[in-house]
Amino acid sequence: MQTIRVSYPIQKSVQLQSEPCVMALGFFDGVHLGHQEIIKTARAEAERKGLKLAVMTFSPHPSVVIKKGKQINEYITPIFEKEKIFEKLRVDFLYVVDFNEEVARIPHQDFVDDFLCGLQCEHAVAGFDYTYGFKGQGTMDQLKVDAKARFAVTVVSKKEKNQQKISSTLLRELITSGRVERVPSYLGKSYKIEGELYNDGNKTFIEVVDDYLLPCSGTYEVSVRRGIFHEKAVCEVTKLGQKRCLEVYGLQSEAVFTGETVHLQWHNFIADPQNYPFHVQSTIDEFEALSVSV
């Protein structure tokens, strides 16, 4: 898979590198089960038509630039993590558009002409609620109009679980409120982050790489994979202002090497910072009912 940064106007070199493709559209934070459906659908079309499979995403999240509603600057899957997942899903081209104020002002028709047709999109695939262009005025119905018969459009219908739209918003709420045990039913697996281990001679910590979203303060049952070792452990999350600290207990195997790369999977909430073994929230059903759903 090739990852290609795209700016506006699109660089000539990027246009020359492009190949006729089926293009999946979206931000794709988490690459959850709904997102996977988009990629699977696009993959099937690419195979059927003998085209490359491309994904077009943005960096940073448009909310950071548009400054409307909650700004998303911590991710379930930072861009390097998305790259690994898309690679596994057999994506050929990952286009990462530098989202800035100028891009935010592009009218929907121009976005289609410049970014989709400009990168040889022959078939666009996105979910029912995908929007694009200035003020998000481009919808999936509009995309069919803006395509002007130059490419086909497939709209993927809403994928739900427990009567909820599977969404990165829901996953963010589950993670940041510590309900990590509920994540696999929407993500398809436990929430996982990458970091580096270090030991101050007494305690072992994980320093997270990049801009990961972290669970709220508390103690969690986790598993830690480093090299050939894969073991259960306990992780205590504390946040002091902006500073995030992850202390790990119970690693059995061998000495801990400072700087060693680790993957930490979040399985269960054990206790809050006061050692209280329950969530502050009521039941998860009530909690999920409160979540934003479309």
Ligand SMILES: Cc1cc2nc3c(=O)[nH]c(=O)nc-3n(C[C@H](O)[C@H](O)[C@H](O)COP(=O)(O)O)c2cc1C
């Ligand atoms: C070229 C382009 C311009 C956009 N301009 C705006 C905008 O002016 N206002 C807005 O609210 N969203 C704008 N968006 C954002 C999208 O409509 C959409 O909200 C965004 O991709 C995030 O999707 P999500 O909220 O489903 O994660 C733009 C998107 C694109 C691709």
Ligand SMILES: Nc1ncnc2c1ncn2[C@@H]1O[C@H](COP(=O)(O)OP(=O)(O)O)[C@@H](O)[C@H]1O
């Ligand atoms: N549950 C879902 N069912 C169908 N399509 C979805 C679902 N969630 C997201 N999509 C689609 O996946 C792409 C990426 O969406 P994005 O806005 O990044 O996800 P989310 O809505 O989870 O924040 C878009 O084309 C969107 O319409």
